[in-house]
Amino acid sequence: xxxxxxxxxxxxxxxxxxxxxxxxxxxxxxxxxxxxxxxxxxxxxxxxxxxxxxxxxxxxxxxxxxxxxxxxxxxxxxxxxxxxxxxxxxxxxxxxxxxxxxxxxxxxxxxxxxxxxxxxxxxxxxxxxxxxxxxxxxxxxxxxxxxxxxxxxxxxxxxxxxxxxxxxxxxxxxxxxxxxxxxxxxxxxxxxxxxxxxxxxxxxxxxxxxx
Numbered sequence: 001x002x003x004x005x006x007x008x009x010x011x012x013x014x015x016x017x018x019x020x021x022x023x024x025x026x027x028x029x030x031x032x033x034x035x036x037x038x039x040x041x042x043x044x045x046x047x048x049x050x051x052x053x054x055x056x057x058x059x060x061x062x063x064x065x066x067x068x069x070x071x072x073x074x075x076x077x078x079x080x081x082x083x084x085x086x087x088x089x090x091x092x093x094x095x096x097x098x099x100x101x102x103x104x105x106x107x108x109x110x111x112x113x114x115x116x117x118x119x120x121x122x123x124x125x126x127x128x129x130x131x132x133x134x135x136x137x138x139x140x141x142x143x144x145x146x147x148x149x150x151x152x153x154x155x156x157x158x159x160x161x162x163x164x165x166x167x168x169x170x171x172x173x174x175x176x177x178x179x180x181x182x183x184x185x186x187x188x189x190x191x192x193x194x195x196x197x198x199x200x201x202x203x204x205x206x207x208x209x210x211x
Contacts, residue, residue: 006052006062017042017052019108021063026111029118030060030128057127060115064131067112071099076138085149089200096192100176101185110180114173121170136162143203153205161203168198 006014020041024033035049035056053059075095083091103110119132143161146152153161172195176183183191 018063018066021059022108022112025115026108029115061131064116067109071102073099085151088151093193093196096195097189100188100192152203164202
């Protein structure tokens with residue numbers, strides 16, 4: 001968590017630092033991001049980072065959580081009690097559509113989301129590992145809810161189910177990033193729908209199939 005004094009920083013300077021960090025992490029990923037470049041873009045001295053954050057991990061996780069709020073992906077963490085078998089997949093598609101389109105409006109947002117997703121695949125340690133584990137738990141709760149509704153298959157081990165979804169999500173994110181400049185809002189909506197359709201075909205229960 002950022003140090004308390006970060007919250008007392010002038011809003012415009014706080015925003016400048018988070019945006020500079022988002023640009024760097026979104027472009028380079030966590031491992032290759034440079035703290036010096038972030039501070040230079042934000043117009044801050046080198047010692048400032050450790051005045052407001054414990055370390056690079058702390059800055060990264062602050063940026064990720066901030067941009068996740070901006071992208072409004074809270075559906076995953078606060079799965080509505082009212083969700084039904086009929087609304088499960090359409091609701092998930094709407095989350096992806098909203099996040100993709102907002103990423104078009106907010107520079108580096110998708111890159112930050114992507115950098116956070118890479119934590120799953122890079123054997124993180126410390127606070128990064130705790131964050132990755134937190135999101136594995138979030139995804140597994142989503143799976144279990146879908147299984148209870150009869151919309152996600154229950155005949156697979158949890159780790160295999162998670163691995164399949166990670167692979168599809170990773171492949172699709174890579175495609176979106178490689179075509180980012182070509183995608184307008186309509187194309188991003190279509191990409192979101194295609195992503196969720198792919199997940200549904202892979203891990204969803206087929207019509208009439210019993211768990």
